[in-house]
Amino acid sequence: MSKFNKKKSGDMPAISTASLPDIVFMLLFFFMVATTMKDSDLLIENQLPKADQTAKLFKKDYVMYIYAGKPTERYAQTYGSNPRIQLNDKLSTPAEIQSFVAVERASRNSDAEPYLTASLKIDKDVKMGLVSDIKLELRKAEQLKVNYTVSQGSVTK
Numbered sequence: 133m134s135k136f137n138k139k140k141s142g143d144m145p146a147i148s149t150a151s152l153p154d155i156v157f158m159l160l161f162f163f164m165v166a167t168t169m170k171d172s173d174l175l176i177e178n179q180l181p182k183a184d185q186t187a188k189l190f191k192k193d194y195v196m197y198i199y200a201g202k203p204t205e206r207y208a209q210t211y212g213s214n215p216r217i218q219l220n221d222k223l224s225t226p227a228e229i230q231s232f233v234a235v236e237r238a239s240r241n242s243d244a245e246p247y248l249t250a251s252l253k254i255d256k257d258v259k260m261g262l263v264s265d266i267k268l269e270l271r272k273a274e275q276l277k278v279n280y281t282v283s284q285g286s287v288t289k
Contacts, residue, residue: 182285201255229269
């Protein structure tokens with residue numbers, strides 16, 4: 133008769149790593165699909181004013197952003213400390229807003245043009261003169277849908 137030997141060491145079997153690459157690629161694809169890309173880098177300080185009565189925009193696909201504020205410390209020596217306008221990734225003047233609106237309209241679908249909204253993200257310390265210059269240029273470009281972006285919170289004086 134044959135004898136059966138018992139294992140004396142009682143070691144655990146090694147964990148199979150065959151499915152590890154599959155898990156890594158699944159995670160990679162998940163994060164590639166779930167993350168959003170940043171539209172533009174802010175070259176200006178942009179601390180939005182607070183408001184307690186706010187509403188969300190219908191679709192952000194139909195929004196073009198215009199930022200206004202003082203240049204950040206990194207760009208203050210180049211552009212000065214006066215409030216400036218940022219269109220996409222460059223600091224601009226109010227005179228360049230009309231061409232910006234035209235480029236934005238051309239890059240969008242013609243069906244979306246009636247829904248295109250200019251969203252003003254203006255720092256709370258910017259003077260109203262710059263805001264009126266922006267609004268005047270938007271009127272000249274026939275961009276009449278304007279939205280003011282604020283942060284949610286109670287208004288304190």
